[in-house]
Amino acid sequence: MPGIESLHRERARRRGAAMLATLLLLGGIAGIVGAATGTVIAAGKARSAVEGASAIPAADAAFALVRPRLSGARALETVAYLDRFVRWPGNPGFDSSIAHVASRLAAAGYVEESRARPSDRLTYRVERYPMASPAWNPLSASLALAGGGPRPPVLDFATNRNMVATNSFSTPPAGVTAEVVRIAPFSPGALDTANVAGRIVFADAPVGRLFTEAVVRRGAIGVLSYSMPAYLQPEKNTRSIQFSSVPYDTARKAWGISLSNDARRQLIEATQRGPTRVTVKVATQFIDPATELAIVAEVRGSVKPKERFVYSAHVQEPGANDDASGVGTLTEMARTLAELVRTDKVDPKRTITMLWGQEIRVTDRYLKQDTVRLKDVHWGLSLDMTGEDTDKTGGTFLIEKMPDPSAIWTRGDDHHTEWGGRPLDESAMRPHYYNDFLLGICLEQSRATGWVVKTNPYEGGSDHSAYLNNGKPGALFWHFTDQFYHTDGDRIDKVSPATLQNVGTAALVSGLVLASADGATARTVISEVRDAALRRLDAEYALSREEIAKGGNQVLERHIVDTWGKWYVAAIKTASDIEVGGPSQQTATAIAVAADAVERRTARLVQGLTQEH
Numbered sequence: 213m214p215g216i217e218s219l220h221r222e223r224a225r226r227r228g229a230a231m232l233a234t235l236l237l238l239g240g241i242a243g244i245v246g247a248a249t250g251t252v253i254a255a256g257k258a259r260s261a262v263e264g265a266s267a268i269p270a271a272d273a274a275f276a277l278v279r280p281r282l283s284g285a286r287a288l289e290t291v292a293y294l295d296r297f298v299r300w301p302g303n304p305g306f307d308s309s310i311a312h313v314a315s316r317l318a319a320a321g322y323v324e325e326s327r328a329r330p331s332d333r334l335t336y337r338v339e340r341y342p343m344a345s346p347a348w349n350p351l352s353a354s355l356a357l358a359g360g361g362p363r364p365p366v367l368d369f370a371t372n373r374n375m376v377a378t379n380s381f382s383t384p385p386a387g388v389t390a391e392v393v394r395i396a397p398f399s400p401g402a403l404d405t406a407n408v409a410g411r412i413v414f415a416d417a418p419v420g421r422l423f424t425e426a427v428v429r430r431g432a433i434g435v436l437s438y439s440m441p442a443y444l445q446p447e448k449n450t451r452s453i454q455f456s457s458v459p460y461d462t463a464r465k466a467w468g469i470s471l472s473n474d475a476r477r478q479l480i481e482a483t484q485r486g487p488t489r490v491t492v493k494v495a496t497q498f499i500d501p502a503t504e505l506a507i508v509a510e511v512r513g514s515v516k517p518k519e520r521f522v523y524s525a526h527v528q529e530p531g532a533n534d535d536a537s538g539v540g541t542l543t544e545m546a547r548t549l550a551e552l553v554r555t556d557k558v559d560p561k562r563t564i565t566m567l568w569g570q571e572i573r574v575t576d577r578y579l580k581q582d583t584v585r586l587k588d589v590h591w592g593l594s595l596d597m598t599g600e601d602t603d604k605t606g607g608t609f610l611i612e613k614m615p616d617p618s619a620i621w622t623r624g625d626d627h628h629t630e631w632g633g634r635p636l637d638e639s640a641m642r643p644h645y646y647n648d649f650l651l652g653i654c655l656e657q658s659r660a661t662g663w664v665v666k667t668n669p670y671e672g673g674s675d676h677s678a679y680l681n682n683g684k685p686g687a688l689f690w691h692f693t694d695q696f697y698h699t700d701g702d703r704i705d706k707v708s709p710a711t712l713q714n715v716g717t718a719a720l721v722s723g724l725v726l727a728s729a730d731g732a733t734a735r736t737v738i739s740e741v742r743d744a745a746l747r748r749l750d751a752e753y754a755l756s757r758e759e760i761a762k763g764g765n766q767v768l769e770r771h772i773v774d775t776w777g778k779w780y781v782a783a784i785k786t787a788s789d790i791e792v793g794g795p796s797q798q799t800a801t802a803i804a805v806a807a808d809a810v811e812r813r814t815a816r817l818v819q820g821l822t823q824e825h
Contacts, residue, residue, distance in 0.1 A: 268733060270724075282548040287541050301347060317543075342503060351369075357488070358489040377420070413426040420468075440452070450474040467494045507569065520563045521593075524567045524574060525542040526571030526574065531698065533598075533691070542595050546566050593676075596690045599709075609711070612669075616647060653722045656721075728792065741783060749776060
């Protein structure tokens with residue numbers, strides 16, 4: 213995509229042009245150009261005025277209300293509360309986290325739905341769903357070399373709470389002491405040769421696969437697994453462990469232990485010295501029957517209450533950034549929104565809905581439960597890993613876009629993350645103005661605070677996928693690469709109040725603008741998307757010219773530019789849903805004119821590539 217800095221400059225140029233036009237209309241040409249010094253002063257005033265102005269006036273007003281009220285420090289309080297727990301659906305930590313969010317909502321003025329009056333606009337409910345499998349809760353664990361006198365444990369749950377694989381059963385209280393058999397390199401055949409029955413298997417392999425092969429199929433009593441991707445920098449973060457899981461196996465009631473780089477080193481050194489025995493202690497709890505909890509909170513719209521902007525944040529997983537930070541961000545957004553509504557500072561015309569629960573499932577269930585309600589969900593936004601101290605984690609804030617052609621041809625300034633993306637088929641494209649709208653709002657917050665904002669092509673894996681899979685616009689606010697992703701290094705010291713405030717402010721302003729958009733707002737968004745389309749087409753044209761000059765396929769390069777043009781034409785046409793009550797004739801005309809401008813630019817550029825030799 214075109215560079216972020218160029219987008220900043222272009223938006224500033226357009227704001228300056230708009231402000232100058234306004235001055236000309238309001239003050240009269242003579243008042244501005246009457247003297248040379250007057251021109252300089254007036255122009256200087258105009259430039260300084262637009263430095264704080266948004267390209268979307270409604271966003272400017274929303275920022276002015278949200279920025280002084282939304283607190284990263286308050287969001288961090290919720291993050292800190294959740295960070296105390298290993299949170300899996302149905303376990304005490306998950307349930308306590310849900311209760312914490314509910315208490316914060318009640319304190320902010322949301323009324324529990326069963327007690328709400330028809331006049332109450334701020335409501336919430338805690339939903340309860342029976343779980344098909346027992347909930348799992350880790351209590352304690354340790355791994356120690358046996359024999360040779362007292363020595364520090366190789367691993368201890370107190371400092372490595374991800375060491376126990378989910379669904380592991382408890383050992384006897386005194387633990388299990390047994391011989392370790394090292395399998396290197398790992399393969400099923402090597403397990404057969406080693407005769408692992410009744411022994412503890414140690415290998416470099418994903419813990420779930422190792423458990424299935426060694427315990428379920430060959431009778432091992434437990435496994436010690438090492439499997440850390442390079443982007444987590446295990447040679448640097450030597451004590452990090454990613455959380456993992458093994459199959460729920462009531463017959464063997466065994467366990468899996470995931471190793472840090474340091475623990476792996478200690479075990480390798482021990483096995484190289486000769487036969488090695490270890491003592492493993494695991495204490496876990498299975499809760500059956502178990503109940504999955506979720507929260508749905510709403511600010512009911514005053515004009516079109518059935519139409520919705522929906523936010524999602526997932527509670528489960530053990531991390532502070534993933535995703536206690538998303539929960540904290542959305543909880544503080546809910547408090548800020550309640551304050552603005554109760555004091556009559558804002559009046560959302562459409563309903564704003566907020567979901568907390570199990571990742572993807574809470575959103576997918578909400579969308580599928582009611583087909584009538586689904587029809588009127590206009591936008592979804594997933595808040596996942598939203599609070600990172602990027603100096604510590606190494607990541608950057610990203611908007612993961614709805615599927616556009618950058619998810620097919622990833623080139624230029626577009627890059628997939630280390631989490632991993634695969635090229636999508638053209639049939640998976642989802643043309644929509646939402647990508648550029650969200651980027652524009654985030655850039656405004658960036659301009660005010662210096663926050664670094666980037667985008668990545670669609671990869672999936674969080675609640676934005678649930679929106680898209682149910683036919684709704686959905687995007688993701690997140691951070692990556694994070695060297696502590698899914699590890700027990702993802703703790704509260706890696707979370708930044710400033711980042712929580714930046715993400716929460718941009719997310720809430722996005723919802724406020726779309727929830728109450730009038731015709732002028734719709735037409736400004738259309739203009740922004742048209743300009744983004746023209747910049748993108750020019751950038752793709754330049755990339756395609758370079759490819760053709762290097763001997764690239766001319767037909768393919770024309771197709772790439774043409775696909776981008778068609779994607780943006782279709783995206784502009786989706787803007788008919790922005791204006792509350794439907795598009796006015798003025799807005800419909802703006803859509804047609806913008807789409808025509810993109811079609812004409814596309815045809816000209818494709819023709820230009822046809823003439824390339």
